[in-house]
Amino acid sequence: MIDSKVPKGPLSEKWKNYKDHQKLVNPANKRRLDVIVVGTGLAGASAAATLSELGFNVYNFCIQDSPRRAHSIAAQGGINAAKNYQNDGDSVYRLFYDTIKGGDYRAREANVYRLAEVSNAIIDQCVAQGVPFAREYGGLLDNRSFGGAQVSRTFYARGQTGQQLLLGAYSALSRQIGLGKVKIFTRHEMLDVVTIEGRARGIIARNLVTGKLERFSAHAVVIATGGYVNTFFLSTNAMGSNGSAAWQCYKKGALFANPCYVQIHPTCIPVHGEFQSKLTLMSESLRNDGRIWVPKKLEDAKAIRGGRLKPTDIKEEDRDYYLERRYPAFGNLVPRDVASRAAKERCDAGYGVGNTGLAVYLDFAEAINRLGLKVVEARYGNLFQMYEKIVDENPYETPMMIFPALHYSMGGLWVDYELMTSVPGLFAIGEVNFSDHGANRLGASALMQGLADGYFVLPYTIQNYLADQIQVPRFSTDAPEFSEAEARIKERIERLMNINGKRSVDSIHKELGLIMWDQVGMGRTEAGLKSAVEKLKTLKEEFWRNVRIPGGADRLNTELEKALRLADFLEIGELMARDALNRGESCGGHFREEHQTAEGEALRHDGDFSYVSCWRYTGEDKEPEHMREELDYEYIVRQQRNYKN
Amino acid sequence: MDKDINIKLKVWRQRGPKERGHFESYSLKGISQGSSFLEMLDVLNEQLVSEGKEPITFDHDCREGICGMCSLYINGHPHGPDTEITTCQLHMRKFEDGAEITVEPWRSAGFPVIRDLMVDRYAYDKIIQAGGFVSVNTGGVPDANAIPIPKRDAEEAMDAAACIGCGACAAACKNGSAMLFVSAKVSQLSLLPQGKVEAARRAQAMIAKMDELGFGNCTNTRACEAECPKGVSISHIARLNREFIKANLAD
Numbered sequence: 001m002i003d004s005k006v007p008k009g010p011l012s013e014k015w016k017n018y019k020d021h022q023k024l025v026n027p028a029n030k031r032r033l034d035v036i037v038v039g040t041g042l043a044g045a046s047a048a049a050t051l052s053e054l055g056f057n058v059y060n061f062c063i064q065d066s067p068r069r070a071h072s073i074a075a076q077g078g079i080n081a082a083k084n085y086q087n088d089g090d091s092v093y094r095l096f097y098d099t100i101k102g103g104d105y106r107a108r109e110a111n112v113y114r115l116a117e118v119s120n121a122i123i124d125q126c127v128a129q130g131v132p133f134a135r136e137y138g139g140l141l142d143n144r145s146f147g148g149a150q151v152s153r154t155f156y157a158r159g160q161t162g163q164q165l166l167l168g169a170y171s172a173l174s175r176q177i178g179l180g181k182v183k184i185f186t187r188h189e190m191l192d193v194v195t196i197e198g199r200a201r202g203i204i205a206r207n208l209v210t211g212k213l214e215r216f217s218a219h220a221v222v223i224a225t226g227g228y229v230n231t232f233f234l235s236t237n238a239m240g241s242n243g244s245a246a247w248q249c250y251k252k253g254a255l256f257a258n259p260c261y262v263q264i265h266p267t268c269i270p271v272h273g274e275f276q277s278k279l280t281l282m283s284e285s286l287r288n289d290g291r292i293w294v295p296k297k298l299e300d301a302k303a304i305r306g307g308r309l310k311p312t313d314i315k316e317e318d319r320d321y322y323l324e325r326r327y328p329a330f331g332n333l334v335p336r337d338v339a340s341r342a343a344k345e346r347c348d349a350g351y352g353v354g355n356t357g358l359a360v361y362l363d364f365a366e367a368i369n370r371l372g373l374k375v376v377e378a379r380y381g382n383l384f385q386m387y388e389k390i391v392d393e394n395p396y397e398t399p400m401m402i403f404p405a406l407h408y409s410m411g412g413l414w415v416d417y418e419l420m421t422s423v424p425g426l427f428a429i430g431e432v433n434f435s436d437h438g439a440n441r442l443g444a445s446a447l448m449q450g451l452a453d454g455y456f457v458l459p460y461t462i463q464n465y466l467a468d469q470i471q472v473p474r475f476s477t478d479a480p481e482f483s484e485a486e487a488r489i490k491e492r493i494e495r496l497m498n499i500n501g502k503r504s505v506d507s508i509h510k511e512l513g514l515i516m517w518d519q520v521g522m523g524r525t526e527a528g529l530k531s532a533v534e535k536l537k538t539l540k541e542e543f544w545r546n547v548r549i550p551g552g553a554d555r556l557n558t559e560l561e562k563a564l565r566l567a568d569f570l571e572i573g574e575l576m577a578r579d580a581l582n583r584g585e586s587c588g589g590h591f592r593e594e595h596q597t598a599e600g601e602a603l604r605h606d607g608d609f610s611y612v613s614c615w616r617y618t619g620e621d622k623e624p625e626h627m628r629e630e631l632d633y634e635y636i637v638r639q640q641r642n643y644k645n
Numbered sequence: 646m647d648k649d650i651n652i653k654l655k656v657w658r659q660r661g662p663k664e665r666g667h668f669e670s671y672s673l674k675g676i677s678q679g680s681s682f683l684e685m686l687d688v689l690n691e692q693l694v695s696e697g698k699e700p701i702t703f704d705h706d707c708r709e710g711i712c713g714m715c716s717l718y719i720n721g722h723p724h725g726p727d728t729e730i731t732t733c734q735l736h737m738r739k740f741e742d743g744a745e746i747t748v749e750p751w752r753s754a755g756f757p758v759i760r761d762l763m764v765d766r767y768a769y770d771k772i773i774q775a776g777g778f779v780s781v782n783t784g785g786v787p788d789a790n791a792i793p794i795p796k797r798d799a800e801e802a803m804d805a806a807a808c809i810g811c812g813a814c815a816a817a818c819k820n821g822s823a824m825l826f827v828s829a830k831v832s833q834l835s836l837l838p839q840g841k842v843e844a845a846r847r848a849q850a851m852i853a854k855m856d857e858l859g860f861g862n863c864t865n866t867r868a869c870e871a872e873c874p875k876g877v878s879i880s881h882i883a884r885l886n887r888e889f890i891k892a893n894l895a896d
Contacts, residue, residue, distance in 0.1 A: 049783070050782075064712070064714060065704060066766065069706060069810075071706070071707060073713075074712065124786050124788055124789045127789040128787070129781060130778075130834045130837050132800075132837065133789075135796045139793025157806075163711055164806060167806065171778035171779070174777060175774070175780065177770075178774035184770075209759055238712060275687065275688060276684070277683065277708060386709065386710060389710075389727075389736065390681075392679075392736070392738060504691055506687070558700065559700060
C-alpha cells in the first residue's frame with residue numbers, strides 16, 4: 001500500500017496544519033546533522049542555501065564546473081505566482097485549479113494546492129535577493145500570460161527568467177559557502193546512493209577531474225538532479241543533463257512514478273541536419289504575441305519546401321492559423337501538449353514548412369504592426385537574436401520556424417507529501433520528482449516548483465524526518481555498505497572500459513533517441529510500444545557488447561561519463577515504454593493513438609487510470625513490479641480539458 | 646545559403662594541469678555550415694574515438710548561450726569571430742571553405758588548464774562567495790511590490806545581471822583582469838534598493854578577493870566589453886570604482 005501521507009483537513013488548511021504539528025529540530029541539534037544535496041539547480045541550490053541558513057551542515061554536489069551552470073539557468077519565459085497584482089481575478093485556488101487541469105487531472109491535489117500557496121513567497125524572496133524582474137514605469141512588477149491560463153500571473157526577467165532566479169539561489173548558496181556552512185563539490189557526479197539499514201545515509205560520487213570514487217555520508221540525502229528527457233538524445237536539455245542519480249535511487253528501492261509523462265515543447269528551433277547535438281527552445285512567451293500558422297493549401301506548402309515561395313508571399317486568407325481555428329478560447333496560448341500535437345497533425349497532413357516539412361511558422365508581423373518594433377524588441381529581443389544566430393534569418397522580417405521537441409519530464413521519483421521517496425531519508429525535489437505537474441506541466445510552473453520545493457517545502461518537511469535522527473552519530477564512510485557500493489561501481493566501470501568495441505557512445509545514444517522519438521514520442525500505439533521494448537533490449541545488449549571508450553577510468557574521461565549516463569538512459573527508455581503501455585488512455589503529454597476523441601483530442605479514462613503509476617525495481621533484466629497510488633479527487637471535479645470555449 | 650565546407654584545425658592538447666601542451670592539426674571534410682562550432686568538434690571527436698584516440702576535452706553544456714560553460718579561444722578571440730555570442734552559438738557559416746582555425750583554452754592566470762581546452766574557473770565562484778549577494782535568509786521578507794523600483798534602474802540592473810560568468814572578459818584582458826565580471830554583480834546589486842544596503846562592503850570584499858586570486862587590474866582597454874557574449878558594458882566598471890572609492894573614503 002502506497003501512503004502519500006497527505007494531511008487530513010480541508011485542502012486550504014492542510015499545509016498550515018502540517019506545519020503547525022510537524023516535528024522540528026532545535027538549533028543546537030541542527031549543527032549535528034548533515035544533509036547531502038545532489039544538484040545545484042533551482043531546487044538544489046535553494047534547498048542547500050535554506051537548510052544551511054537554518055543551521056544544518058550541507059554537502060552540495062554538481063557535475064558542472066560551477067553551481068551557477070545547472071540547467072535551470074536556461075529557462076526563459078517566467079515563473080507563475082498567484083499574486084493577482086494585475087487584478088484580473090487570480091487567486092491561490094485559480095492557480096491550483098489551472099495547474100491540476102493543465103496536468104490533465106493526474107497530479108496529487110494536496111501537493112498542487114501547497115505549490116500554489118507558497119508561490120507568492122517565492123516572488124517576495126527573489127525580489128529581496130536582487131532578482132531584476134521586469135517592471136512597469138510605476139516601479140511595480142510586470143506580468144505576462146502563459147499557456148493554459150486566462151490571467152497574467154507570470155513574472156519574468158526578459159527572456160532569461162531561469163537564469164536570474166538561479167543566480168538568485170546561487171547567490172544565497174554562495175553566501176553559505178563563503179560562511180563555510182555549505183561544502184560544495186563541483187565536477188562531481190553521484191553514481192550511487194548508499195543505504196544503511198534501509199535508510200539513505202550517503203552517496204558515492206566520481207570526481208570527474210581525477211576519476212577517483214569518493215564516499216560521503218550524511219543523515220539524509222536530497223536528490224535534485226533534474227529530468228531524464230535526454231533519453232531521446234535530442235532535447236532542449238543541456239548536454240550533461242541525465243537521469244542517472246534518479247535511476248540509482250530507483251535501483252536502491254525508490255519507486256519511479258509516471259515515467260511515460262514527458263513534455264514535448266511546441267516552440268523549438270527545428271532540426272537542421274545529421275550533426276545536430278541538441279535542440280534550442282524558443283520561449284513559450286513568444287506565443288503571447290506570435291501567431292502560429294501553416295499554409296492552407298497543400299501546393300503552397302510544397303512550394304515553400306521546394307524554396308519556390310517564401311512565407312511572406314502567402315496571402316493572409318491562404319494561411320491556416322490552426323490553433324486559433326481549433327481552440328478559439330485559448331488560441332495560441334493552449335497548453336504545450338495541445339500545441340505540440342496540433343503542429344504534428346498539420347505536418348503529418350503535409351502542410352509542414354522548412355526544407356524538411358517538419359516545421360510550422362510563428363509569425364510576429366501582426367504584433368509588430370500592433371505594438372511597434374520597439375515593444376516587440378523589448379519583449380523578445382534576446383530570443384530573436386538567439387534565433388537569428390542559429391538559423392541565419394531575421395524573425396522581425398520573416399516568420400520564425402518552430403517544431404516540437406522534448407523538454408521536460410513530469411514523471412520521476414515518487415515522493416510523498418513530505419517529498420520523501422519510498423526510501424526513508426531519501427528526498428527528491430524539483431524536476432526529478434513526479435509530484436506536481438500530473439501528465440503535463442504548464443509553462444512557468446517548473447521554476448515555481450523547483451523554488452517552492454527548495455525554499456519553502458523541503459526545509460520544513462525534512463525536519464519531520466531529521467527530528468528522529470538527532471541521536472544518530474555521524475556515519476563512517478568505512479562502513480561495509482559504502483565499500484560494497486563503491487566496489488559495485490568500480491566493477492561496472494571496469495566492465496565498460498574493457499568492452500573495447502567498435503561504436504562510440506553517441507552513435508548508440510542517437511539510435512536510442514530515434515527509437516524513442518518514433519515509438520515513445522508524441523503519438524504512441526500498443527504495437528509501437530511493444531516493439532520499442534524489444535528494440536531497447538537489443539540496443540542495451542549492443543551497448544554492453546560493442547561500445548568503445550578510449551582513455552582510462554582513473555582520470556578525466558568525458559566518454560566514460562557519457563557511457564555511464566547512456567547505460568541508464570537505455571533502461572529509463574524501456575521503463576518509459578512499459579509505463580506508456582500500461583496507461584491505456586491519453587492524458588497530457590501521453591498520447592495513445594487508440595484513445596482519442598472524434599476531434600483528435602486526448603481521451604482519458606478516469607475510471608481505470610486515475611492513479612499514479614509506480615514502478616519498483618526487482619533486479620537486473622527482470623520485469624519491474626507495477627504499483628498504484630490512487631488519486632482521489634476531493635475538491636476538483638474531473639472534466640475533459642476544454643480550451644475551445 | 647549554407648553549404649558543406651572543408652576545414653583545417655589547430656587544437657591545443659594538454660593532458661593535465663602540470664603537463665606540457667602542444668598544438669595538434671586535424672582536417673575535417675564536409676562540415677555543414679548550418680552546424681554549430683561545437684557540433685563540428687563533436688564530429689572531430691567521433692572521428693578520434695573511431696580511431697581509438699582520446700577525444701578533445703572541452704567544456705560545454707546548455708548549447709544555447711546561457712550556462713556560460715563553453716570557453717574556447719578561437720582564432721585569437723574568446724568565443725570566436727562573431728559578436729555577442731558564446732562559443733556554442735558560433736556557427737560554421739562564419740568560416741569559409743578551406744579555413745584554418747586555431748582553437749585554444751582561455752589563457753589567463755586565474756583559469757588554470759585542467760585538460761585540453763577545459764579550464765578551472767572556480768575563482769569566479771570564490772569572488773561571488775566573498776560578497777556577490779544580498780544578505781537575506783529565506784522567509785520573512787517584505788512583499789515583492791513593497792518597494793517600487795524605477796524601470797530604468799531595474800533595466801540597467803538586468804543588463805548587468807545578464808553576465809553568464811564564462812570568463813571571456815578575463816581571457817580577453819591583457820592584464821587578466823576580472824573587473825567586468827566583478828563590476829556586473831556589484832552594479833546590479835547597488836542599482837537595486839535591496840542590494841544598496843551593503844553596497845560598500847560588497848565592493849570592497851569582492852575586489853579584495855579578486856586581487857587575492859591573482860587577477861589583474863583594469864586599464865580601460867575595453868577588450869572585455871568587445872568580447873563579452875552578453876554585451877555587458879564597461880560603464881559598470883565605472884560604477885564599481887565609484888562604489889569602491891566611496892567605501893574606502895567612508896572607512
